[in-house]
Amino acid sequence: MARFHDLEVTDIHKTIRDAVVVTLKPVNGAAEEFDFTQGQYLTFRQDFEGEELRRSYSICAGKDEGILQVGIKRVDGGAFSTWANEDLKVGDTVQAMPPMGGFFTELNAANEKxxxxxxxxxxxxxxxxxxxxxxxxxxxxxxxxxxxxxxxxxxxxxxxxxxxxxxxxxxxxxxxxxxxxxxxxxxxxxxxxxxxxxxxxxxxxxxxxxxxxxxxxxxxxxxxxxxxxxxxxxxxxxxxxxxLFASAQPGRLKRKVVSKDAASSANQAKASITLDGATQTIEMPKDTTILDAALDNAMDAPYACKAGVCSTCRCKVLEGEVEMVTNHALEDYEVEKGYVLSCQSFPLTDNVVVDFDQ
Amino acid sequence: MPEDMSIESYLAQGGVLTNPSNVPPRYRAELMKLMATFVDSELAGAAGFADIINQGPGIKERIAAAKIVLEKTDNADRVLSIMGEFGANTARYANHHPWSARLDRDADIGASRSEHDMRLAVFNYPLQGWADAVVMNLLMGRAVAVQLAEFSMVSYQPLAEAFRAIAPVEARHAELAEEGLIKLLEAEDKASVQTSVDYWWPRVAASFGSSDADRLKALKTLGLRRTDSQELRARWSAETTAIVEKLGLTAG
Missing domain, CATH: 3.40.50.80 (Nucleotide-binding domain of ferredoxin-NADP reductase (FNR) module)
Structure with missing residues (x-):
């Protein structure tokens, strides 16, 4: 899995009123990992009031300019782009994953295209x-x-x-x-x-x-x-x-609501599971995973590895608590937002509400 | 700029997605399933075929078999790396399951998957010797060609591109199987080869899955499917029957 690296802002200037061009320099010897291909993008992460946001921005520099540069246009209500346009300054450190994306074709000096x-x-x-x-x-x-x-x-x-x-x-x-x-x-x-x-x-x-x-x-x-x-x-x-970077990247997510009635009883839980817009409420044993409970009730819940490594079965816990016994795929920030791997998650509270559509 | 459009209606109109940052959750899930099915099938197929390499009657045959194992593993890696961009732990994924594990030859699982991986049902059956492996590789190779033609048009561009690159490699595997079978039929008795065809035909046919109109509609809306399973199976059956009959064998 890709890791985040520190990058130093070495230059920042406006290209139009509400867009900045940010020049970045990898620190801590990560330069090689940021050797991009034209047309690729960087994914940044930044904390806003304790919640991590991730945003992807395309590299605007050419391969032969010897610099790493992205363009960030301010989007109305966009926390990251507003921050980049208004608060970010030379000398700041930001975090990004190495370049990704396949928006390019192979170049060849002999081409006449x-x-x-x-x-x-x-x-x-x-x-x-x-x-x-x-x-x-x-x-x-x-x-x-x-x-x-x-x-x-x-x-x-x-x-x-x-x-x-x-x-x-x-x-x-x-x-x-x-x-x-x-x-x-x-x-x-x-x-x-x-x-x-x-x-x-x-x-x-x-x-x-x-x-x-x-x-x-x-x-x-x-x-x-x-x-x-x-x-x-x-x-x-x-x-x-x-x-495509959709104009409507997902907005800020609300924290999950912990059910007031968290007292746990016996071995049975009531699970309310939303999939493809339909919600089913089922009784399930607490030693069964959310995924298996959904499958047992003829819901076509997504999964692949059932070993906690692929993340296909990801869902979001909206109410109640579950215990995720293994997690090799979701990152901390996703878990904080309430995402779990349903193949590895057992109900802890008597009531759980999960959603595969979020 | 034109007015905003939801990702869902963009997809329904044939739009293409290009990176994990804006795929809707249900799209992500279906895409991951599709990729896992391919990766698991390639890994299981390669692992099963690896055991056959040494049974090749000559060095050319062993080279061909080893090449197939290598390239199927490589194809799995290409798609697994796309799963990695969605958060899958690729290193663990490659080892989380014994890919060479098989059921009994006469197990009856229809089109169902095993409990812990997404390989197509056909890859749960064991190969019985060289000729059997060549027959399976021919029939399944033709099925893969039909399926890749379908999936090379999926709406997630990085995957569509991977499949387009993989398609000719897989097509070559089916050709190698056909060449191998022609050679085998010069020596081997036809009856035993026919037994293998009879064994694998319905199992490969089942790998196209069942037709579920609602599901197909949902996947079409996401741009992840275009053609009904029945239609794909019929296409495979027609193409492969012609090949099998040309070799003097009977289709299943």
């Missing part, structure tokens, strides 16, 4: 890493970026992209599509939808016939529309690479 990237808002971060690395390492390849934003003011890395256009004249092109700001060309105003893509292909702004690989990172509806347009124009699933 045509790449197409689509980014929506802060979805630019991994695409920026990919295009910088690709342009530097594949001198025969070209890259076209379609970059969707609300308006000119919200374009992250706008100047950097202009600089790249000058550096890689003729090999790199950016099409800014703005939702609310009018542009000279009507086609570049509005949302990047399936129809907008089809128009960009039809009018020749994008030479879709010769595209080898497309990268898409943006909100869900945008990804769906673009993918549909690409498939309709002959690209196969192998040629389309996605990266």
């Amino acid at each position: 045509q790449y197409l990237g689509f980014a929506g808002g802060s979805g630019i971060t991994p695409v920026l890493s990919i295009l910088k690395t690709t342009l530097a390492r594949e001198p025969g390849s070209t890259f076209t970026l379609v970059y969707a934003n609300k308006g000119v003011n919200t374009i992250m890395f706008r100047e950097e992209l202009e600089d790249l256009k000058n550096t890689y004249m003729g090999r790199f092109n950016v099409i800014h599509v703005l939702e609310s700001d009018a542009q000279e060309i009507d086609l570049f105003t509005g949302l990047v939808t399936e129809e907008k893509c089809a128009d960009l292909f039809k009018t020749g702004w994008i030479d879709i016939e010769n595209v080898d690989t497309a990268f898409i990172c943006g909100p869900e509806p945008m990804m769906l529309g673009i993918a549909k347009a690409l498939r309709d124009h002959g690209l196969t699933d192998n040629q389309i690479k996605f990266e």
Whole structure:
């Protein structure tokens, strides 16, 4: 399992009003583990009022820049992104897991490929890493970026992209599509939808016939529309690479309620188990696991190893107490939030309420 | 930006997920089950086949068998590492179970799984000698090809990509089995090979699982399935019958 490492913030600056670019340096000899591939992301953890939050942010640096850098856009009500934008400063230490993710293709200096990237808002971060690395390492390849934003003011890395256009004249092109700001060309105003893509292909702004690989990172509806347009124009699933960080990452979780009537009696417990939106209340012996009790009652509860190592059977305890006898898969912060491995958990209280849907 | 969309409706419309940070809990559970089924089947298949290597009639056959064991283990590792990104303890997982354990040859477990691992039921039956192993590998290899074609389109992109990389490797295993069987039939008496075909055919057929309309619908909504089990089984049966008959044998 991946471990968290300390990283020092060596630089932090705003790219637009509500987004920062954070440069990080691994400390304690962890540099090698942070040798990323373009397009990968880092998962950070940070305590907020005693509760740990984890958030993933894509690396925006190219492979050849020799730095580790992520872009973090502030999300309304987002504890982590607000903290990163308002409180984080040079010299601070943050914790992150080594780079992960498969949002990239193999590069080869001999390639003469045509790449197409689509980014929506802060979805630019991994695409920026990919295009910088690709342009530097594949001198025969070209890259076209379609970059969707609300308006000119919200374009992250706008100047950097202009600089790249000058550096890689003729090999790199950016099409800014703005939702609310009018542009000279009507086609570049509005949302990047399936129809907008089809128009960009039809009018020749994008030479879709010769595209080898497309990268898409943006909100869900945008990804769906673009993918549909690409498939309709002959690209196969192998040629389309996605990266999705849902706008609605799960919010803060409430602490589990401990039942007031915790007094335990005899060997029987009442378990209320929610799965796929349906709740069943069953009587179960306290020497049976929650998982087995669910299975015995014809519920299709998920499991695989039954040995506490795979975490397939994870559920959340909402009321009451259970004892988890073995745990090789859940981390402390998950356990604190009330998650248990149902294959290893026995009721301690007379009443337990568990949920597989959370 | 376009308006917000729930992950559920995104998936139902064919959306793709790319990392563990935003998979819904029930999606995670079904995905983990799918991955565990593949990993356990590959580990059990490789472990069972490992015992057969030395029974290969010649050095080429032993090389082929050893290659299959190596590559199936490697395929398990690829998918297990994706499970690791969801929190599975990969080191323990690989050793938490005796993968070479088998039931009796005539045990009748239908399509059910054993208590402690998710291997497909067919991998609970023991191989009886080289020819039997080759037959099993051919029939199951063809089934894996059909199943991987289905699962190469799952909505979790890292897994879909792993399966797409694994598919040609597994396809080669079925080819090796077919080549091995052609060679065997030159020497071996056809009746004993036919006995193996008769034994493995219904067991491999059962590995496609039963059709459950509600479950299929739920998995389709998550983008984790597309095709009904019956249909996959029929596809396998048609393709494999043609191969078996070409070899002068009768399909089950």
